Amino acid sequence: xxxxxxxxxxxxxxxxxxxxxxxxxxxxxxxxxxxxxxxxxxxxxxxxxxxxxxxxxxxxxxxxxxxxxxxxxxxxxxxxxxxxxxxxxxxxxxxxxxxxxxxxxxxxxxxxxxxxxxxxxxxxxxxxxxxxxxxxxxxxxxxxxxxxxxxxxxxxxxxxxxxxxxxxxxxxxxxxxxxxxxxxxxxxxxxxxxxxxxxxxxxxxxxxxxxxxxxxxxxxxxxxxxxxxxxxxxxxxxxxxxxxxxxxxxxxxxxxxxxxxxxxxxxxxxxxxxxxxxxxxxxxxxxxxxxxxxxxxxxxxxxxxxxxxxxxxxxxxxxxxxxxxxxxxxxxxxxxxxxxxxxxxxxxxxxxxxxxxxxxxxxxxxxxxxxxxxxxxxxxxxxxxxxxxxxxxx
Amino acid sequence: xxxxxxxxxxxxxxxxxxxxxxxxxxxxxxxxxxxxxxxxxxxxxxxxxxxxxxxxxxxxxxxxxxxxxxxxxxxxxxxxxxxxxxxxxxxxxxxxxxxxxxxxxxxxxxxxxxxxxxxxxxxxxxxxxxxxxxxxxxxxxxxxxxxxxxxxxxxxxxxxxxxxxxxxxxxxxxxxxxxxxxxxxxxxxxxxxxxxxxxxxxxxxxxxxxxxxxxxxxxxxxxxxxxxxxxxxxxxxxxxxxxxxxxxxxxxxxxxxxxxxxxxxxxxxxxxxxxxxxxxxxxxxxxxxxxxxxxxxxxxxxxxxxxxxxxxxxxxxxxxxxxxxxxxxxxxxxxxxxxxxxxxxxxxxxxxxxxxxxxxxxxxxxxxxx
Numbered sequence: 001x002x003x004x005x006x007x008x009x010x011x012x013x014x015x016x017x018x019x020x021x022x023x024x025x026x027x028x029x030x031x032x033x034x035x036x037x038x039x040x041x042x043x044x045x046x047x048x049x050x051x052x053x054x055x056x057x058x059x060x061x062x063x064x065x066x067x068x069x070x071x072x073x074x075x076x077x078x079x080x081x082x083x084x085x086x087x088x089x090x091x092x093x094x095x096x097x098x099x100x101x102x103x104x105x106x107x108x109x110x111x112x113x114x115x116x117x118x119x120x121x122x123x124x125x126x127x128x129x130x131x132x133x134x135x136x137x138x139x140x141x142x143x144x145x146x147x148x149x150x151x152x153x154x155x156x157x158x159x160x161x162x163x164x165x166x167x168x169x170x171x172x173x174x175x176x177x178x179x180x181x182x183x184x185x186x187x188x189x190x191x192x193x194x195x196x197x198x199x200x201x202x203x204x205x206x207x208x209x210x211x212x213x214x215x216x217x218x219x220x221x222x223x224x225x226x227x228x229x230x231x232x233x234x235x236x237x238x239x240x241x242x243x244x245x246x247x248x249x250x251x252x253x254x255x256x257x258x259x260x261x262x263x264x265x266x267x268x269x270x271x272x273x274x275x276x277x278x279x280x281x282x283x284x285x286x287x288x289x290x291x292x293x294x295x296x297x298x299x300x301x302x303x304x305x306x307x308x309x310x311x312x313x314x315x316x317x318x319x320x321x322x323x324x325x326x327x328x329x330x331x332x333x334x335x336x337x338x339x340x341x342x343x344x345x346x347x348x349x350x351x352x353x354x355x356x357x358x359x360x361x362x363x364x365x366x367x368x369x370x371x372x373x374x375x376x377x378x379x380x381x382x383x384x385x386x387x388x389x390x391x392x393x394x
Numbered sequence: 395x396x397x398x399x400x401x402x403x404x405x406x407x408x409x410x411x412x413x414x415x416x417x418x419x420x421x422x423x424x425x426x427x428x429x430x431x432x433x434x435x436x437x438x439x440x441x442x443x444x445x446x447x448x449x450x451x452x453x454x455x456x457x458x459x460x461x462x463x464x465x466x467x468x469x470x471x472x473x474x475x476x477x478x479x480x481x482x483x484x485x486x487x488x489x490x491x492x493x494x495x496x497x498x499x500x501x502x503x504x505x506x507x508x509x510x511x512x513x514x515x516x517x518x519x520x521x522x523x524x525x526x527x528x529x530x531x532x533x534x535x536x537x538x539x540x541x542x543x544x545x546x547x548x549x550x551x552x553x554x555x556x557x558x559x560x561x562x563x564x565x566x567x568x569x570x571x572x573x574x575x576x577x578x579x580x581x582x583x584x585x586x587x588x589x590x591x592x593x594x595x596x597x598x599x600x601x602x603x604x605x606x607x608x609x610x611x612x613x614x615x616x617x618x619x620x621x622x623x624x625x626x627x628x629x630x631x632x633x634x635x636x637x638x639x640x641x642x643x644x645x646x647x648x649x650x651x652x653x654x655x656x657x658x659x660x661x662x663x664x665x666x667x668x669x670x671x672x673x674x675x676x677x678x679x680x681x682x683x684x685x686x687x688x689x690x691x692x693x694x695x696x697x698x699x700x701x702x703x704x705x706x707x708x709x710x711x712x713x714x715x716x717x718x719x720x721x722x723x724x725x726x727x728x729x730x731x732x733x734x735x736x737x738x739x740x741x742x743x744x745x746x747x748x749x750x751x752x753x754x755x756x757x758x759x760x761x762x763x764x
Contacts, residue, residue, distance in 0.1 A: 255760065261764060265763075267748070270751040271751065273754060274703055274751060277674075278670040282674075288400060289402065298669045305666055367659040368659075370665055370666065371658035371659065372658070375665060377653065
């Protein structure tokens with residue numbers, strides 16, 4: 001073992017000895033793990049880390065899991081852990097980091113992002129929710145949409161327009177919003193699956209202190225880009241075992257159910273199998289690049305390809321099920337539980353996976369990003385970059 | 395997390411790539427390969443000099459051969475890097491047929507003397523089986539224990555070969571190339587041509603006999619399929635570059651073609667596929683190089699996956715290159731057709747992508763439909 005690994009093992013042992021998981025309150029344990037710098041070892045000391053390389057983290061997680069320690073339920077706070085924390089780490093003051101990051105990691109405070117609007121989807125930089133300066137605070141008005149977790153969240157990353165007379169990219173600013181502030185109204189937004197996974201958030205004269213601004217006034221687009229790059233890594237990365245992920249259900253059905261083995265679907269199944277394995281290896285290669293500190297641009301392509309695979313796998317599952325695929329389990333409005341993948345019928349997954357190519361940047365936007373930033377192709381002629389936002393056709 | 399081997403390029407592999415690329419830039423410009431692609435004896439007209447440089451100066455034929463058998467004691471991973479570079483330039487040298495196909499078979503069958511000569515370049519080998527079939531003993535040959543007779547059609551790399559490895563039922567033979575009658579035929583792939591090989595009662599030396607021949611052929615087939623993916627990867631990368639470069643300068647309707655979203659999105663999809671082809675080809679090369687453990691035992695899956703994925707990606711890349719070059723891409727003077735012909739042929743060589751998908755079904759335990 002390396003010196004680092006020995007030191008980590010010693011620290012883990014210290015936490016487990018002082019706070020035996022079986023007799024320790026869940027939150028108390030998580031706070032102790034955070035205080036010991038073992039929450040995310042690549043974060044700075046005092047913020048749950050030890051300033052180490054991120055490649056040590058999977059082993060730390062594995063040792064805690066093997067010891068029966070509780071985890072911080074990461075699926076219930078994906079935006080906090082994956083996007084808010086890196087943004088706060090980069091742009092917030094040390095005092096704000098101390099306030100926000102510990103309860104973020106333990107899951108005591110959930111985060112969401114208030115970026116998209118009904119009129120600003122792929123064209124996020126056209127966002128129109130307004131923020132007007134009033135003394136030490138800003139007064140925010142507008143409507144945000146597609147907000148996962150807003151109904152559970154205490155904090156939100158908020159993109160607003162502070163300079164409507166400037167061209168659209170230059171007039172945005174970025175804040176952290178306390179969702180308990182008067183004037184915040186979170187309403188469920190029902191989706192085609194029947195569930196309400198997302199929300200609409202209405203902001204009516206909501207006061208946000210200027211000290212909660214991340215980045216300079218007018219730098220909101222830059223800060224948003226930093227957040228979104230983390231989102232795409234979070235959505236696209238990682239490599240499981242062979243036949244894990246979206247392909248798993250369909251190959252299981254094929255193996256276990258002779259009547260599902262329709263000759264006309266055999267080659268489609270095998271194409272999916274090879275696509276899934278190619279994607280798994282591509283994710284592994286991206287992970288290896290990150291480990292040696294040389295991340296490639298492959299993440300954008302992975303997100304795109306993963307969406308296509310997940311959609312095709314769910315759709316093939318319906319074909320293999322035949323008449324059973326005509327049934328649906330439950331159209332009633334409910335809030336999904338993110339702690340584990342919901343146990344739903346194939347039709348649910350067919351519908352839910354249609355969102356994979358929309359959420360977190362549509363596949364069309366991903367193709368623009370790849371062709372412009374990776375391949376260096378020019379953008380389409382733009383009519384909206386040099387005129388004041390207020391004068392854009394809406 | 396998982397036991398996936400390194401899919402990155404090691405420093406030594408980067409160094410090797412640089413050396414090969416510098417040499418090929420100097421000696422194998424695409425214009426010259428294009429010029430001689432329809433000439434008889436293209437090998438004598440220039441490719442032989444490239445081959446000498448690669449083999450004698452860079453020692454690329456020795457890479458995968460163990461040091462104690464006269465080789466460089468590197469691995470198939472390094473061979474894969476050479477193949478990427480040769481694929482980029484559709485270079486008309488017998489590297490794949492001799493340094494991969496014949497060398498892997500000689501190694502697996504224990505043809506030690508020939509292996510040493512293949513490594514140094516004294517010998518150039520070819521395996522007498524149709525290039526468009528998974529590697530099995532071809533039909534049409536008779537072997538009576540002393541002489542071999544018969545004809546095998548569409549064998550790759552014969553014109554350049556000094557030694558022919560001839561698989562027959564239950565034996566692997568070696569024959570000096572001049573003892574065979576090799577009839578060069580017009581070939582779909584102009585930079586890796588095929589010939590019909592006829593033996594008229596030729597005395598042959600037995601390299602191996604019995605079940606070990608079957609084992610050697612099977613493993614050699616996997617190695618060759620695994621490695622061919624790197625040639626396909628190099629080809630795909632190169633034609634994507636050519637297409638992107640062209641679309642950056644070609645103007646129609648007053649705009650650079652590369653600014654049209656309809657075209658940009660196609661290239662973004664292609665780039666995404668190429669990144670997957672790279673991961674798959676690297677995995678295949680890593681499994682080919684492993685001598686034991688899970689990577690070695692996954693070679694058959696890795697090889698068929700590599701052909702199912704890289705065969706199609708290279709072909710799509712070459713076809714997109716042709717299409718997006720428009721009229722100029724369809725001309726004889728533009729090299730796009732060399733890439734299309736190579737990619738189309740590579741997707742036939744050693745089994746088509748469809749064939750490899752069916753094989754993966756068996757390897758992965760996915761039952762065929764009733």
